[in-house]
Amino acid sequence: MSGNNEAIFRAILGAVDEGIHAVDAEGRTIFYNQPAAGMDGMTVEEVVGRHVLEVFPSLNDQTSTLMQVIRTGRPVIDKQQTFTNYRGRRITTVNSTIPILVGGRPVGAVEVAKDMTTVRRMADRIVALQAQISGRQAGDHSSPSRLYRLEDLVGLSQPMLALKRAVARASLTPSPVLISGETGTGKELVAQAMHSEGHRRAGPFIAQNCAALPETLLEGMMFGTARGAFTGAQHRPGLFELAHQGTLYLDELNSMPLGLQAKLLRAVEEGAVTRLGEARRRPVDVRLLASVSSEPGLSVAQGRLRQDLYYRLHVVSLRLPPLRERKEDIPRLTEHFLAKHGPALGGHDVTVTPEAVSCLLAYDWPGNVRELEHAIEGALNLLEGGKIAPEHLPLPVRTPRSPSPDERTGVPLRYALERLEETLITQALARHQGNVARAARELEIPRQTLQYRMKALKIAGPVLGR
Numbered sequence: 001m002s003g004n005n006e007a008i009f010r011a012i013l014g015a016v017d018e019g020i021h022a023v024d025a026e027g028r029t030i031f032y033n034q035p036a037a038g039m040d041g042m043t044v045e046e047v048v049g050r051h052v053l054e055v056f057p058s059l060n061d062q063t064s065t066l067m068q069v070i071r072t073g074r075p076v077i078d079k080q081q082t083f084t085n086y087r088g089r090r091i092t093t094v095n096s097t098i099p100i101l102v103g104g105r106p107v108g109a110v111e112v113a114k115d116m117t118t119v120r121r122m123a124d125r126i127v128a129l130q131a132q133i134s135g136r137q138a139g140d141h142s143s144p145s146r147l148y149r150l151e152d153l154v155g156l157s158q159p160m161l162a163l164k165r166a167v168a169r170a171s172l173t174p175s176p177v178l179i180s181g182e183t184g185t186g187k188e189l190v191a192q193a194m195h196s197e198g199h200r201r202a203g204p205f206i207a208q209n210c211a212a213l214p215e216t217l218l219e220g221m222m223f224g225t226a227r228g229a230f231t232g233a234q235h236r237p238g239l240f241e242l243a244h245q246g247t248l249y250l251d252e253l254n255s256m257p258l259g260l261q262a263k264l265l266r267a268v269e270e271g272a273v274t275r276l277g278e279a280r281r282r283p284v285d286v287r288l289l290a291s292v293s294s295e296p297g298l299s300v301a302q303g304r305l306r307q308d309l310y311y312r313l314h315v316v317s318l319r320l321p322p323l324r325e326r327k328e329d330i331p332r333l334t335e336h337f338l339a340k341h342g343p344a345l346g347g348h349d350v351t352v353t354p355e356a357v358s359c360l361l362a363y364d365w366p367g368n369v370r371e372l373e374h375a376i377e378g379a380l381n382l383l384e385g386g387k388i389a390p391e392h393l394p395l396p397v398r399t400p401r402s403p404s405p406d407e408r409t410g411v412p413l414r415y416a417l418e419r420l421e422e423t424l425i426t427q428a429l430a431r432h433q434g435n436v437a438r439a440a441r442e443l444e445i446p447r448q449t450l451q452y453r454m455k456a457l458k459i460a461g462p463v464l465g466r
């Protein structure tokens with residue numbers, strides 16, 4: 001390697017956050033960066049040029065992954081380690097160690113280490129808190145952290161009514177359920193409602209997000225660990241065991257590493273789990289609910305969701321419609337959030353001006369119900385009088401949407417007109433609480449014409465008052 005190239009590589013390796021430790025075929029350190037030094041509690045100078053086993057005397061030929069990889073020529077990927085470093089700090093890392101091969105022969109090995117100390121501490125904390133909470137839930141039903149019920153699901157549009165019927169029915173069965181829907185559509189709310197309407201309502205409800213956790217950590221959290229599963233591991237039940245006789249909700253299942261998805265499938269099929277580092281199977285009686293934030297079939301096609309797991313889970317499949325597909329729910333949801341947040345924010349009897357209602361109905365809500373809730377909460381904060389006007393709404397909500405490129409070029413006129421007609425009719429209906437006769441009068445068309453157009457454009461009919 002030329003001097004220049006070497007300088008470039010050293011600069012690159014010096015700039016990454018991961019710890020990097022490279023050794024030659026004998027085990028002598030040829031590269032060691034600052035993050036690695038930080039985790040090990042050493043200085044770079046103390047390590048470079050010296051043999052790994054000399055620097056870390058607690059390791060030996062068998063336990064050092066670098067030495068092991070040099071010997072076997074096979075990589076060790078994503079291995080979790082917890083150790084006390086030279087400064088006395090407890091550190092958790094996830095390491096990958098790969099052989100450096102020249103002409104097929106190992107000439108050294110490099111270890112890349114990610115510091116997971118904070119994540120690990122959080123994971124332990126989550127499991128401990130879940131244990132506390134589920135213990136409390138089991139003993140005390142007046143628990144202040146009340147779970148959502150079916151009646152908390154606001155919305156009378158056709159898709160929402162169908163969803164509520166499906167939730168009510170499915171909550172009484174033991175089958176696993178796959179809940180899909182965009183962000184903010186109410187997946188967690190539905191999961192909680194399934195639990196509180198079902199036979200397991202006296203048992204614990206435990207929710208865990210599967211995204212952004214390395215595989216071994218998530219596995220330990222879900223299935224538990226035995227002492228010695230990895231350095232520093234304690235005997236501890238996982239979330240499956242904590243959810244015994246209750247419900248376990250795994251959020252963002254499509255972000256779970258595929259290897260773990262296989263273990264999850266096995267747990268569901270056998271009704272038993274194995275703690276990490278233990279051989280014994282422990283029976284668990286848990287109802288599994290899982291969510292995916294995109295079309296589940298798409299996650300399967302993208303290889304992010306195992307097909308066999310998908311088949312097992314989608315026995316009961318609930319799809320939460322995005323808010324833009326059920327705009328008739330917007331007025332009722334708005335009222336709901338005014339009632340929910342108004343009192344605390346000093347806003348009693350707040351109303352929404354027709355102009356602001358138009359904005360709420362015209363916007364397409366990529367963040368769905370959560371975004372609407374935040375918009376209302378934000379408006380209540382800005383309010384001076386008792387009326388929410390467009391200027392109290394977030395900028396994107398009150399800005400008329402500029403047409404996207406494919407809308408500008410070659411939209412059939414009929415389609416464009418139908419969308420306009422749909423918007424005007426939905427808005428008129430909202431202004432008159434779904435009263436078709438009054439909306440028709442405002443639009444200056446006969447009531448029968450309006451009803452006919454509503455049918456043609458698939459706009460839901462008058463909704464019943466609460």
Ligand SMILES: Nc1ncnc2c1ncn2[C@@H]1O[C@H](COP(=O)(O)OP(=O)(O)OP(=O)(O)O)[C@@H](O)[C@H]1O
Pocket residue numbers: 152153154155181182183184185186187188189190293336369370373
């Ligand atoms: N139908 C509904 N009625 C009342 N509130 C709702 C409804 N749907 C969603 N919400 C509210 O919107 C917020 C977001 O809901 P939730 O957390 O269940 O969404 P999610 O689908 O799990 O989103 P993410 O994918 O981002 O986790 C919550 O405050 C919830 O109470």
Ligand SMILES: [Mg+2]
Pocket residue numbers: 187188251
């Ligand atoms: Mg959620």
